[in-house]
Amino acid sequence: MEAQQEEKFLTIQETERVISYIHNPAHLVQVLLLVDAGLRVTEAIGLQWSDIDVRKKLVRVRSLKKRGKETYRLLPMSERLFAAVARLVEKKGRSGKYLFPGNGNDRPVTRASVNKWMRQLSDEHPDVPHLHPHRFRHTFATNLRANGAELADIRDLLGHEKLQTSTIYAHADRDRLRGLIEASTPRPTRWARLHRALRSTLFPATQARINLPAMLIPDLVGRDEEARRIQQLISNKVSVILVGPTGIGKSFLLESLSYPGKVLEIDDVSDFKKSIASALIHLLGSREAVAELLYKTTDADAVRAKVSKESLPSLCKLLTDCCDRKEYVLLINDIDRITPTVVKALEQLKDHFVIVTSARRIPLDKSSFLWNFEKIELTPLSRPDSLRLLHRLTADLAMNGTEWIQNKIWDTSAGNPRMITELAERIRQEPVIDSYVVDTICNEYLGRQTQEIDASPFLLLLFGGLIILKYVGRESGEDGLTFIGSAIMALLLFARYFVRGSKRKNL
The missing domain is CATH 1.10.443.10 (Intergrase catalytic core)
Structure with missing residues (x-):
């Protein structure tokens, strides 16, 4: 049968x-x-x-x-x-x-x-x-x-x-x-290889090529120095945090690195207890003796049930007990939404794991676990690196006025790798790419709104208007106008100190 x-x-x-x-x-x-x-x-x-x-x-x-x-x-x-x-x-x-x-x-x-x-x-x-x-x-x-x-x-x-679970994997x-x-x-036979060689010599064929508005994955352009530095720190068992604004390439850089040894990855800190529980289950699954010692069983469902009842501090303690010091790299992709509870948990883990993470900024009152971290700050790409990235993303496209288009995208993105990539993806959708099309795309690109607005010209105009107001008040004998102009000018002169003091301190 x-x-x-x-x-x-x-x-x-x-x-x-x-x-x-x-x-x-x-x-x-x-x-x-x-x-x-x-x-x-x-x-x-x-x-x-x-x-x-x-x-x-x-x-x-x-x-x-x-x-x-x-x-x-x-x-x-x-x-x-x-x-x-x-x-x-x-x-x-x-x-x-x-x-x-x-x-x-x-x-x-x-x-x-x-x-x-x-x-x-x-x-x-x-x-x-x-x-x-x-x-x-x-x-x-x-x-x-x-x-x-x-x-x-x-x-x-x-x-x-x-x-x-899906939040943790190697x-x-x-x-x-x-x-x-x-x-x-x-693999082709010897005769098939000979036949293919003769055919390619006599009838050369063009290489397979696909010109699509596809998923663009940019190369690691302009980040060689940072990548080498991070690799060296990880090899030396030093924890690292990448800091930079949205779209600067933090996640892409972390994904591009080669991690020596073993890695536990956590997508973010929104449900940190669940992520740590998943990491613990993963380790216990490969260490049956430890699972038997901790919970008197090696059954996966029973271990999962017992782990789910543990508190976050207990889970962190068990996780450190299950592996040797610095045996694992704990990769946390994003800690922007970190809470005081997660801060305490990371303080338990920071000396036992090599932690690699990223954030736009970290408030100083939540940065106690970062004291022994090395901070790598990512800044916008230089103009040559920005144009090099753009060229790699659009080298296969036929564009009219390439130099003007490159300058326009550079001005719009200000060296932000995500903006460059998104604009490259957008122009790939167009059947004809010229300066008019790219100018329209860049002017309507919503990502521009994330860039900081320079208010200096407006403040200078306001300051000049107040000087004129004060002068007119003095010449016309209107003491009220003179007082108002002087008071607002004094307020503007000292306003930056009040604003700076009221801002939340960040790492």
Whole structure:
């Protein structure tokens, strides 16, 4: 009975045979997303064009399994998947926001339509086994395992939930994952390589290229010195806080770093107790002896129930007891909304973990846990770095009046990396890019309103008007006008000291 049970994965030969029978470019991309990237069918059909990073050949996959907040994973694209996406754009263009639009382009195709064409393909070709989407996904995992991938890497690529919640996870080396994916895809035979070399010599083909208003992920431009400094501090087991205004690149810089050793990540401090509980569950899951010692059980559900009843100070104490000093980097993406309770918790953790975090500013009355931190302040990019970033984001676009456009975007963004990236994404939407179009986009860009307004000219005009008022009052003999002018002038002269003293002190 077991011998007759149908295999749940395809061999490399069967996979190649199936791919050779697919002539619809959209169907080919769907299959390769399943068999070369391991997506669930619902994840694949729900992909949007903004989820394709054509510069780094990454696919952003939104999680369908986690409630309460949107999470996603970034997966490397195999070379044949990237080429298939390029052919899809070439053959069918880009209509709507979905890779695979359904009726009306406002919704993606359904799972039923994918199952239907796969079933038809199986019926038309007797040498093809019964096909269904999960079989391709299972084939992806099987090929990875057969090529030596660790179970933890396979789990990350497939997007399986871990014991901890979505606010806590370990980082995987994406370059290594790309290598595993390429190793798991079929390698051509010697004859196939010779045939390809002759064909490319006799009939050279253009490289696969996708020109899309896609998800732009800017390179780390103008932050080399800060990145090296942070890497050195982390290697020396020194905690770090990045400080800078909105859009300055704090989160992007943290994501770009390579963290030695083990990392626990917390998205923010809005529910710090839950995040610390998740971290503790994660550690106990890999340290059964500790879980047995603390709670007299290693059952995951029982441990989770007991942990949920602990207070935040107790959770912090247990977390420090579960690992060695400075064994983990505690990465907290944002502490802008920090509360006094979280401050006390971080004071418990700061000497046991290497903490890396960021904030726009921290009030001095909430900065006691930061005394042994190294502060790295991010400032706007210089003009050369701003133009270099803009060039990398728009190098593939045809623009009329490039120099004027670059100057306009620089003036609008004032060196803010987020503004530069958003303006680059916006102009990519335009079929024709010239100075008039960019001028309109920049003038209507709402991000400009976040920049501080220089009130000096208005104050100078007011001050000059008061001098005139005082002079007219003196010449006309109106003592009232002279007194009013003198009083307001004195108030303006000393107003800055009152304002400065009334401001909340920040780190």
